[in-house]
Amino acid sequence: MRAMAAPGLASARRHLRNEPMIENRPGSVSAELIAVLVAVTAGTPRVLTIAEGTSLPSGPLSPEHRSLQAGTRSWVERQTHHPLGYVEQLYTFADNDRNAALGGFGRAISISYLALTREQPKTLDGGASWRNWYDYFPWEDHRQGADLPAPLPGALRAWAQAGASPAERRARKQRAAIAFGLEGRRWNEELVLQRYELLYEAGLVSEAARDGIACHTTPAPRLGHAMRQDHRRILATGIARLRAKITYRPVVFELMPPSFTLLDLQRSVEALAGQLLHKQNFRRLVEQQALVEETGQMAGATGGRPAKLFRFRADILQERAYAGTKPPLPRA
Amino acid sequence: MRAMAAPGLASARRHLRNEPMIENRPGSVSAELIAVLVAVTAGTPRVLTIAEGTSLPSGPLSPEHRSLQAGTRSWVERQTHHPLGYVEQLYTFADNDRNAALGGFGRAISISYLALTREQPKTLDGGASWRNWYDYFPWEDHRQGADLPAPLPGALRAWAQAGASPAERRARKQRAAIAFGLEGRRWNEELVLQRYELLYEAGLVSEAARDGIACHTTPAPRLGHAMRQDHRRILATGIARLRAKITYRPVVFELMPPSFTLLDLQRSVEALAGQLLHKQNFRRLVEQQALVEETGQMAGATGGRPAKLFRFRADILQERAYAGTKPPLPRA
DNA sequence: CCTATTTATGCTCAATTTGAGCATTACTGG
DNA sequence: CCAGTAATGCTCAAATTGAGCATAAATAGG
Incomplete structure (x- = not known):
């Protein structure tokens, strides 16, 4: 317990712990809904943003x-002109910082949702746009080589070294190693939120600078695109949830067109997971779970042998949505 | 889409879908926190209640x-006089029914939390008590035989038969089979919420009668103890979450005393999961994951060969809390 | 037509992980 | 000493998982 804290540190801690502020008038607060709306197009996971990509709708x-x-x-449907296939509540919080933006109208409770849509809509309301979610989390895409973006390894070491005591330095080092799969550990694609929070604490994202968090690397790296308030943390929460979900529930299907090849399906899963999969094993999994069935048609030539087109089996999907699937993600 | 609905049906559907009502004054609502506080004593999973076991605190x-x-x-700590080891947000909803109880002061947003505590406190504030959670969900305890409580199989059949169309009857039958592991399916201990919601829809719990839902079995069974508002649904959500969590994160430890035998630990997991585990395999799992270490002491005689006492390895726990564990639950 | 290239698809194999039991050990109470 | 009850140590087969090899079916270029 520290008696005094530098300006911004309290807010920083709140940000990191997902522990939002509470309004002063007991019982009465203002509330809003925030959506992490996801689509996958051409192997790119996209999220719907407003305000030039700086906010979630x-x-x-x-x-x-x-x-x-x-x-x-x-x-969301009114803004995107597309039906949402899947909606799931993510997290509820009340961020003090958001207060100012609302003109002091009480403290706001924000209830965030993850939503999936089948394809990228053509028409969006002004200001809204679909963004590659890896623009915000470049370190999360391991599809081309597992190397972390250049400044990261050094910056993480610097952060660990900046711990106040030997114990804290050790703890930081271990935390970084777990979160980023260093020192021979496996990369865990689900730790999206933990990685973002670590980078925030280490002053390696713009939001940290905004909130008055120091950085121990000069010039301070500003990894990924920033967002207003804590929207990037909400996005991280959404990505983490979706990555976890696809390993045990067939939600990818919500993101696919009515018919697709098995490679299309695999590319979509890979886009979400940020990791490449073993092709034959992926297909074995999908087929043995009977999640799809052949349409009888073939895909237009994609450079090699034509692929069969598949569609989802509504009956099985319903059952699995309930009872679960096996994980399609690799270990190595 | 039905044009008209019987009284109570709208509220019922809301209840079932976890889709709460929203306040009429846009942006401004009243809010409260609800806790599902869990402890395990003597092989019984307990939840803290107030108002003679009819409400969650x-x-x-x-x-x-x-x-x-x-x-x-x-x-919660003020009420129980015990520190909470683990707190996790469960779900946020706004139930219209709750409105009346609050004297019409706007619609209430309820943010529910799952919290774990190490042992049953001695002193509770007046009205509060710990209850066996299976009092509310007798059908969830499969530790002594996997048979469902007597009226259930028949009542489920009656509900399925009462479907309006052949398609609906088939869908109901399948849903009941998945939820309750009928027709040769495996019992899935994580479907606590789905089972409760099905029973609510089928009019087999008191809350359904309260909300005007019909039942097709006479006399209508009233399974388990009822709770006010939708607290029993929140409890179901908490149990489901905890059952899922213990399979991949070492949270049981938050519920254990400082030292314990491996059988103690197993009994606690079994209490939560509502299922018995294979002893040797459980021990293999726990040991190989290095979650515990011997204290060097032995347990007081428990009727047979004395057991070694173990304690948790704080270092490993911290890492696993982050990165995950393997599931200790069986399939058969 | 023949060949290199590209992707689809079928199959095999070894390493792990899981589910179940057998056997032995160490106590307690007659 | 014997029966009863747990704790603990090991074994084994089935199922799952991670990785590759091999073949098939198309296209593009000579």
């Missing part, structure tokens, strides 16, 4: 909506 | 607390 708790989930679905 | 968003999580921790 958010909507009000409007009286016309009957439920939180329906409310999210409704305003 | 809830606290206000008080200005003295700096965050949602800290707020939960604070008022």
Whole structure:
């Protein structure tokens, strides 16, 4: 316990622990819905943003909506002109920082949702755009080589070395090693949030500078695109959740067109996971789980032998959505 | 889409879909925190309740607390006089029914938390008590035989038969089979919420009667103890989350005393999972994951050969809390 | 037509992981 | 000493997983 903290540190800690502030008028707060809306196009995982890619879309708790989930679905569908296949609540928090942006109208509770849509819509409301989510998390894409972006390994070492005590330095080193798969550990694609939070603490993302967190590397790296408030953390939460989900529930299907080749399907999973998969094993898994069936048609030539087109088996999907699937992600 | 619905049906559907109502004054709502506080004593999983076991403890968003999580921790610790080891956000919803209870002061957002504590406290504030969670979900305990409580199989069949169309009857039958492991399917201990929701829809729990849902079995079974509002659904959510969590993260330890035998540990896991485990395999798993270490002491005689006492390895726990464990639950 | 290239698809194999049991050991209470 | 009850040590077969080899079916270029 530290008696005094540098300006910004309290807010920083809150940010990191996912521990939002609470409003001062007990019981009464303002609330909004925030969506992490995901689509995959051409092997790129995309997220819907507003304000030049600096914010996630958010909507009000409007009286016309009957439920939180329906409310999210409704305003997102209005903005994207596409139906949402899958909506799942992510996390609820109340960030003090958000207060200022709202003009001091009480502290806001934000309820965030993960939503999936089948394809990238053509028309978006002004200001909205689909962004490659790896623009925000370049270190999360391991599809071309597992190397971390250049400044990272050194910056992580510097952060670990900057610990106040030997014990803290050791703890930091271990934490970095676990989060980023250093020192011979395996990269765990699900630790998206933990990595972002570590980088925030280490002052390696712009949001940290904004919140007054120091960095021990000069010039301070500013990894990935920044977002307003804590939207990038919410996005990290969404990506982490989705990466975890695809390993045990067939949600990828929500992101696919009605018919597709097995390689299409694999590329989509790889895009989300940020990792390449063993082709034959992937196909074995998908087929043995009977998640898909042949349409009888073939895909247009893609450079080699033509591939069969598949579609999802609605009956099985329903069952699996409930009861679970096996993980398609590799270990090595 | 039905044009008209019987009274209570809308509320019922909301209840079932976890889709809460939204307040009429856009943006401004009242909010509360609800805790599912779990402890395991003598092989019984217990949950802290108030109001004679009919409600989960809830606290206000008080200005003295700096965050949602800290707020939960604070008022729960004040009530139980025990520190909480683990706190995790469960789900946020706004139930219309809750409105009346609050005297019409806007619609309430409820943010629920799962919290674990090491042992059953001696002193509780008036009205609070620890209850065996299987009092509320008798069908969830499969430690003594996998048979469902007597009225269930028949009542489920009756519900399936009461479907309006052949397609609906088939869908209901399949849903019941998946949820309850019928027709040769495996019992999936994580489907706690799905089972409760099915029983609610089928009118087999008191809350359904309260909300105006019909039942097709006479006399209508009223399975398990009821709770106010949708607290039993929140409890189901907490149990489901905890059952899922113990299979891949070493959270059981938060519920154990400082030292324990491997059988103690196994009994606790079994209590939570509602299923018996293969002893030797459980021990192999725990040991090979190096989650525990011997204290050097032995347990007082428990009827047979004395057992070694173990304690948790703080270092490993920290790492696993992050990176994961293997599942200790069986398939058969 | 023949060949190199590219992707699809079928199959095999070894290393692990899991599910189940057998056997032995170390106590307690007659 | 014997029966009863747990703890603990080991073994074994089935299932799952990670990696590759081999073949098939197309295209592009000579």
